[in-house]
Amino acid sequence: MTCLFWDLYYSGTRCESLTFRSMVGLALSMTLGGVVILHLPQLPDLGMLSMLVPAAIFGFTSPRLRILSGFTLGLWLTAAAATREMDFRLPAGTQAEMVVIGMVTGLPSSSDKVHRFQFRVMEGDLAGRRLRLSWRAPESDLVPGQWWRLTVRIKAPSGSLNFGIFDYEKWLFLKRIHGTGYVLVSPAPVLIDDDAALVDRIRYKVRERLRSVVQKGSIGTFLALSLGDTSQLERRHWDILNRTGTTHLLIVSGLHIGLIASICFLVFRFLGVGIFRVISLTVVFTTAYALLAGWGLPVQRAFIMTLVFLVCRYFSRYVVLSFQLAVACVCVVVLDPLATLGNGFWLSFGAVCALLLALSGRVDNKKDLTRWISSSLHAQWVVFLCLLPVLGFTNFQLPLGSMFVNLVAIPAVGMLLVPLLLVSLLVLAVFPPLGQSLLELCSLLATLLWGFLETAAALDLVAGVRQFALISCLVSLTGIAILLAPRGLLPRWPGLLLFLIILAPARQLNEGDLRLTFLDVGQGLSVLLESAHGFQLYDAGPTFGTTFSAANQMVIPSLRRAGGRGVEHLIISHKDNDHAGGLQDILEKVPVGRVIRYGDCAKKWISDNVKFRTFSVLASHPGMVTSENDRSCLLSISTHGFQVLLTGDIEARAEYALLDSGSGTVDVMSVPHHGSNSSSTPALLNRLKPGLAVVSSGYQNRFNHPDPVVVDRYRKRSTLILNTASSGAVEILFTREGYRLSEARRNRRRIWRR
DSSP: OHHHHHHHHOOOEEOOHHHHHHHHHHHHHHHHHHHHHHTSSSOOOHHHHHTTHHHHHHHTTSGGGHHHHHHHHHHHHHHHHHHHHHHHSOOTTOEEEEEEEEEEEEEEEEETTEEEEEEEEEESTTTTOEEEEEEESOSSOOOTTEEEEEEEEEEOOOOOOOTTSOOHHHHHHHTTOOEEEEEOSSSOOEEEEEOOOOHHHHHHHHHHHHHHHSOHHHHHHHHHHHHOOOTTOOHHHHHHHHHHTOGGGGSOOHHHHHHHHHHHHHHHHHTTOOHHHHHHHHHHHHHHHHHHTTOOHHHHHHHHHHHHHHHHHHTTEEOOHHHHHHHHHHHHHHHOGGGGGSHHHHHHHHHHHHHHHHHTTOOOOSOHHHHHHHHHHHHHHHHHHHHHHHHHHHHSEEETTHHHHHHHHHHIIIIIIHHHHHHHHHHHHHOHHHHHHHHHHHHHHHHHHHHHHHHHHHTTOEEEOOOOOHHHHHHHHHHHHHHHSOTTTSOSHHHHHHHGGGGSOOOOOOTTOEEEEEOOOSSSOOEEEEOSSOEEEEOOOOEETTTEEHIIIIIHHHHHHTTOSOEEEEEEOOSOHHHHTTHHHHHHHSOEEEEEETTSOOEEEEETTEEEEEEOTTTTOTTSOOOTTTTOOEEEEEETTEEEEEOTTOOHHHHHHHHHTTOOOOSEEEOGGGGOTTSOOHHHHHHHOOSEEEEOOOTTOTTOOSOHHHHHHHHHTTOEEEEHHHHOSEEEEEETTEEEEEEHHHHSOOTTOO
16 A cells, blocks of 8 residues: 555656566466475476576576576476475474474463464574474573473474465474474473574564553453454454454554555654665665564565655655566575465565556546545455455455445554554553553444454354355356456457356255265264255364464364355264364354254254264163263264265273174274274274275374274275374265265375375
8 A cells, every 4th residue: 555655746857668667577487386386296306497497597588588597487487486394394203202492483482371483493403493392381481592301302303284275384384393292301301502683573562561450351452453462352353354354454454554554654754864875774664663563475565665655765666566566576586485385475576566456547527535435445345355355265265345345444453553552562661650541542442343343243244155266266267357357458248257156056966975084183073964955064174272272273174165054963972072072163154053962962853864863872771880981972974875884982881782682794894993903903803894994193193093903903804094183184075976075185186295
């Protein structure tokens, strides 16, 4: 927005069209090169690519070869950065206890008495690596810049992998985390030194100062807007932001950088300062805020665009916004070749491109106030349209009311809350009483803002969509480009048809078909069952304090990806946390027709010609002394002649009772009790004779599930046995023709996945 202001306010000599086209072509080609590398199943040989670099540099001298040269340079830069990161990563399967010496970096966070922080190893075999560590109840606060000698148990970066939702391993790779682990209390950690000359130390002091003077209800909002620290926002806040399409409001973005640059430039110009000093001071203040805000990708983009304008302004050159955007893109790709891996890259640059397409070069004869209102409405309409396919592709929901919400929220945050908050921080450092009063006013504004967003979210103006292919998203965006093109250039009706492709119904299951997905929830169990028009859910996965809930992070997103807004039946096999931990989260956020719990689970129903039956094999033995595991509620499914059995955590005693009940053969089953040696007796396997058995367990779990002896039992009976720890989510589609198997880790191999 600031750059739009610059372009409208100043005029001068325009850059040559050749330079403009070359820069835009370079930005697109380098970005494409990075995308290609990051979507390969394995990295190409860096030596071979390096041999092409001199030719690529020479190719820039020829206009016909510049696009190819940019593409080659993008390939090489991204391959070099990815190779370095993979070399620094701990080898897959690593799990060791060792002593490390290094420095705390970034802003540590804490919840449930567990502190989480990034630790850069400075000495020893792991020097240069960045670890993501947790430390339960440290004796002193963790401060950025502290040097510690820690005894840690670390492992290679790993995480659960499900179809089409958040990829934790990709996030670790993008953040350049080379290992994860936790601090051991013995031998005792030792504080060695303290390096206070860090930007993170300043950010930490600002955060602690805010915590000491701001009420708890507002601290998360203030930290997000001032420091880019969203760790203090609660789950309900994210739910509200997602449902109203306003997540961008609490992420320090180009809007905030532009605001700071605009204020600085206009204030210093008003004071009569010379143009060189105005530009220098604007750069200094903008840089300071960009570093304070964490130097995220949207901040980088806006900062570089502002810097390009200021330099050109000093030399009396007028540069169109497209050129500035292209320069910013090239700089971001050069500074961080892995940036194209994150959604923020595409959302940040995509939003500006949409505004460029819709607003640049338009002639508007309206007067100032009318023009401002018209431009604001038009800008919101453009961003609303362009984000719909993107949000549908990434979040599986369309916030239909986001345009009207943003018309109120963006000015409230950008023009009122953020400037007042930054002024409050400056005043707080000089005159604390006045600073605290201003922060109280900020708290009032934040309370009003959240009240407005909660009201908007309660209207439920959200349409859920089944995940569609990337090509559908691109086709829809092409349709939007046609709709936003200048009048008379192209007919609008093809654009409307292309845009609506995201609403075209995906291929539906037929009556009797069943898609069964063993979700990768770590050491736990959750199975999503989808028929032609309904969903059933067996178990809800684990939860750990307030920091991790498989229901929130895996189960509910997987349900939404499949196009489900609710489930007909939620079956909880037994009360152990690894099966029932996410129950409450699901009940709060997903409409559930009926909950079937252990102890009273003798139920039968038919959904879309798929037969379901829940039962407990020890229900007829009320006097028998049994464990909670043996009282698990089982789920039997019958469709198209196939038999499926989900077994919960039953052990040997319940398995023998299952045999006594006359159970027959099955085609697919869940391995009882995650593959523990207390289950999967030979007698059970001889009777059931499964063709496919799936273990749901966590990678390198402390129980060593599944037991190798148990795995061998299945294999000796020619049963295909899969483990979510190594396969990721396992999807089985039953149709009249048979069943088809898909594994998340084998579906699309990527360089960062184990």
